Amino acid sequence: MSNQINAFIFDLDGVITDTAEYHFNAWSELAKDIGIEIDEEFNEQLKGVSRIESLQRILKHGGKENEFTEQEIIELADKKNDHYKTLIAKVTPNDILPGIVDLLEDIKASGIQIALGSASKNAPFILEQLQLNRYFDYIVDAGKVKQGKPHPETFLTAADHFDVPYETCVGVEDAEAGVTAIKDASMFAVGVGSEPILHKANIIFPETKNLSLEKIKSAFNAES
Structure with missing residues (x-):
């Protein structure tokens, strides 16, 4: 070296x-919409991984990994991202x-x-x-x-x-x-x-x- x-x-x-809280809020709301509960402990598994991979982990966690088409998964991930973007619009240099x-x-x-x-x-x-x-x-x-x-x-x-x-x-x-x-x-x-x-x-x-x-x-x- x-x-x-x-x-x-x-x-x-x-x-x-620290936008982890915003991610958690957006993911937990989306999860709730499809009948899955996630907590902050589970959310640790989503840190640092991509949006699609995070969603796949949530679906597996809820036993629903085979219930959505590839297109539906993309749409769900986009829905989460839209919610997340409204939350991060409030970020300032104070953060x-x-x-x-x-x-x-x-x-x-x-x-x-x-x-x-x-x-x-x-x-x-x-x-x-x-x-x-x-x-x-x-x-x-x-x-x-x-x-x-x-x-x-x-x-x-x-x-x-x-x-x-x-x-x-x-x-x-x-x-x-x-x-x-x-x-x-x-x-x-x-x-x-x-x-x-x-x-x-x-x-x-x-x-x-x-x-x-x-x-x-x-x-x-x-x-x-």
């Missing part, structure tokens, strides 16, 4: 801002998680490129709402990849855009699927959240407010 970091690739939900702006400033000051790697097609809109566009050199959303997390394609696509070796990239994630994707991309994984869930990460911070470029660089160099 090189001792120089060439790029940071950030997840959006749960790292830059940026603690410590994130300082970290982005430090990375920019170091001359390191920054990408967003999100499972959400709404990622560009949310970044705009948060007024964070200026920090990001590239956005990889669900529309740019064929395979969502835990497949590494999201992270590989960002690195390929920057034309940098994968092992010189740092991924920042709060979901197990995301950390798996980073590691499978041969990148350095920064986890934000619970150690038991994110144990595959190279370094784990309990909350975004604890994130530190110096600590990340130090841990990265220690593994170089």
